[in-house]
Amino acid sequence: MNIKSYYKHYHLMLLPGILFLIVFHLVPMFGIVIAFQHFKIGLGIWNSPWIGLENFEYMFQIKDSGQIFYNTVFISVGKIIAHLIVPLIFAILLNEVRFIAFKRWVQTIVYLPHFLSWVILAGVVIDMLSLNGIVNQIMKAFGYEPVMFLASNQWFPAIIVSSDIWKEFGFAAIIYLAALAGINPALYEAAEMDGASRFQQLIYITLPSLLPTVVLLATLSIGNILNAGFDQIFNLYNPLVYESGDIIDTYVYRVGLVQAQYGFATAVGLMKSVIGFILIIISYKVAYKYANYRIF
Numbered sequence: 001m002n003i004k005s006y007y008k009h010y011h012l013m014l015l016p017g018i019l020f021l022i023v024f025h026l027v028p029m030f031g032i033v034i035a036f037q038h039f040k041i042g043l044g045i046w047n048s049p050w051i052g053l054e055n056f057e058y059m060f061q062i063k064d065s066g067q068i069f070y071n072t073v074f075i076s077v078g079k080i081i082a083h084l085i086v087p088l089i090f091a092i093l094l095n096e097v098r099f100i101a102f103k104r105w106v107q108t109i110v111y112l113p114h115f116l117s118w119v120i121l122a123g124v125v126i127d128m129l130s131l132n133g134i135v136n137q138i139m140k141a142f143g144y145e146p147v148m149f150l151a152s153n154q155w156f157p158a159i160i161v162s163s164d165i166w167k168e169f170g171f172a173a174i175i176y177l178a179a180l181a182g183i184n185p186a187l188y189e190a191a192e193m194d195g196a197s198r199f200q201q202l203i204y205i206t207l208p209s210l211l212p213t214v215v216l217l218a219t220l221s222i223g224n225i226l227n228a229g230f231d232q233i234f235n236l237y238n239p240l241v242y243e244s245g246d247i248i249d250t251y252v253y254r255v256g257l258v259q260a261q262y263g264f265a266t267a268v269g270l271m272k273s274v275i276g277f278i279l280i281i282i283s284y285k286v287a288y289k290y291a292n293y294r295i296f
Helices: 003-036 054-061 064-095 100-115 118-129 134-141 156-181 185-193 198-224 230-236 239-245 248-258 262-291
Strands: none
Touching: 003 054, 003 262, 054 064, 054 262, 064 100, 064 156, 064 198, 064 239, 064 248, 100 156, 118 134, 118 156, 118 230, 156 198, 156 230, 156 239, 185 198, 198 262, 230 248, 248 262
16 A cells, blocks of 8 residues: 555545534634624625624623623633642542542542533532522521522622532543653652652652643633633523623623624624634743643
């Protein structure tokens, strides 16, 4: 088999993915022209009146825009920080377990929520946090009044971050476990011979060895700072918590699909995509500078 025929099979394997990318990602990009139109379904893209940047100007004039961007960044940053810290601690603790059967059992349990959709998990969260749910039942047992958690702007962002951690921390810990497996055992052996305790080994060997991985994950997370999790919030929020839980994606959904303001919703989504693209470029620059990570 010659080299051209050899690579042809790889190209054929790539073909379905390339077609999927073209049909569902590249072709729809022509629809961003709607952001510069007063789009009407009856007239279509070609005949809808052109209004230039009016949709973008209106986006900054409405009173809710600042709160929506703040909610998006606040929730997203909270998730990024938690996703760096919680999986790291869990991976370090799990790595210390020497009973292999118990270790595998714990891994299976904590990985499971990752493979469930937010439609299912949101139902679990709603049931747990309802007035008659297990959380309020425990609070009443200790003499506290029940709380409507999912109707409270004070509690809602914390619920979003904590429930997302519950779903993803086990799966996210895989990266840290792989990094821990790559640490040279001779370092621990030398530290033991010098009389270092397990805590000292953690401080002076484990954490410094994991630092490049933490820096890499942190820098790559910058590009997702405007992605606060549409599926999760859409399944958990309600009008009572729009003030603290409404993010860019849910706002675009309501304005674009429910209220049929297609041009304005497209403008908001386009602005988010442009900012996200810039942040991704910055994150990869930072990742290459501080963690020597590059794709291209």
